Amino acid sequence: MKIYKVIGLMSGTSLDGLDLAYCHIWETKEGWEFKIHETHSISYSAEMQDKLKNSIFLPADQLLQFHNTYGAWLGEQTKEFINLNLLEVDFIASHGHTTHHQPQNGLTFQIGSGQHLANTSGIKVICDFRTNDVALGGQGAPLVPIGDRLFFGKYDFCLNLGGISNISFEKDGKRLAYDIGLANMVLNHITKKINLEYDEGGAMARSGKINEELLVQLNNLEFYKLPFPKSIGFEWFVEKVVPLVDATQDSIENLLHTCVHHVCDQIALQIKAQNNKSNTSLLVTGGGALNSFLMECLQEKLGPKIKVIAPSPTLIAFKEALVFALMGVLREEKKPNCLSSVTGAKRDSYGGVIYLPC
Structure with missing residues (x-):
């Protein structure tokens, strides 16, 4: 029985901060099980809240620049969380932060560059869980x-x-x-x-x-x-x-x-x-x-x-971070983590792009 050791990262539309949950996830004959071992919430500063809130209005080049710097910031926070708690981690599963969500136009975008996150943290990253579902005609949401x-x-x-x-x-x-x-x-x-x-x-x-x-x-x-x-x-x-x-x-x-x-x-x-x-x-x-x-x-x-x-x-506080950790596990196992019955996509799929640190 393989036990996955995963950090789930979640930043939601309420803009209250970043949630980190270190979880062990495994599958038994009865189904999937989990245990949340360590958690941490980082409140956004007023400046970061404003940047995230107003990122929807940024020109494309500035948005992509923020996408990269925010990804590096996520990596810094995760690395500190790992070092503080002496964690053994298989990978990070990151939702990122949604800036644009227009499934009717075939568009959804979550900032927080997976490559910058991986390079900064030194840990494998799985992120961008919504794009594939939208490409299959789905809403890309909800994923939980x-x-x-x-x-x-x-x-x-x-x-x-x-x-x-x-x-x-x-x-x-x-x-x-x-x-x-x-x-x-x-x-x-x-x-x-x-x-x-x-x-x-x-x-x-x-x-x-x-x-x-x-x-x-x-x-x-x-x-x-x-x-x-x-x-x-x-x-x-x-x-x-x-x-x-x-x-x-x-x-x-x-x-x-x-x-x-x-x-x-x-x-x-x-x-x-x-x-x-x-x-x-x-x-x-x-x-x-x-x-x-x-x-x-x-x-x-x-x-x-x-x-x-x-x-x-x-x-209550870390369920979404936990579920994105699970979505990362399912992506690793190439099992569906996006349900067409939920999103309206053409078929069930496993979303998530893998980034390796270098």
Whole structure:
């Protein structure tokens, strides 16, 4: 039995930082198993947040230059993580950071050059997990459902609350998944108006009231009416959501309260539409699972027949990094890590490009 020793790297649309998870992953007769041994989160500086946030507007040559320097920076952080914890590592599986996601145009791009990451860290790297799926006509997203199926299949639904909310579940023998809509991306956008990174525990949101006009505008966004498979990126947020929020004259507390209700409205609609059981389990991970007001609001909207479950803080925070470590393992074994039933691609595939240090 081979045990893969992998570092998973994840940087999400919420722009809160880089997650590193050192994982052991192996396959038994019963299925895939994992253990997370070491973790570390690196908060982005205000300068790095701005660079990542605004990279979508960079000319091509400047974007590619940032792609390289960010890859080298990832390598520096990973090398320090390895040395500090004296880790034995087979390879690094890196998501990178999504700057452009336009699957309708056959385009997705995650910065963080694999070659620069490999050269700087001195470790083999597997990255660029989305491009092959998009080349096969898929959305290139969400990718975490392969981990939901192989690691967390005992739950009826798996919900991730990062910058974006996405859902994953089994139906008729197939894994289905798609982006539901907003999550931390809009909440963090609001708190940054008062120079606050995030609303800890949802305390500010809890003290607010619903702005009915904004709630209706958000719930009527065209994306929510589209059939799945579907996915969204930062471009959609900037174009469709930011103007609505920024044009609403109300308190920060009321804006947050309204957006939490909006997030939960859309999640509840989707889960209720897909659920046909009387007793249902919903596993919630990602930063939004630490927002107690959001979690209470979601449970209330779902009702008592659907149980909202938050796992350990480590799994809440590092599940995506863990799953990208798994995707790297599956790429090594040439087994599918992108499911066509999820992305809408022509076929299942194994995504990921391998870079060797030199």
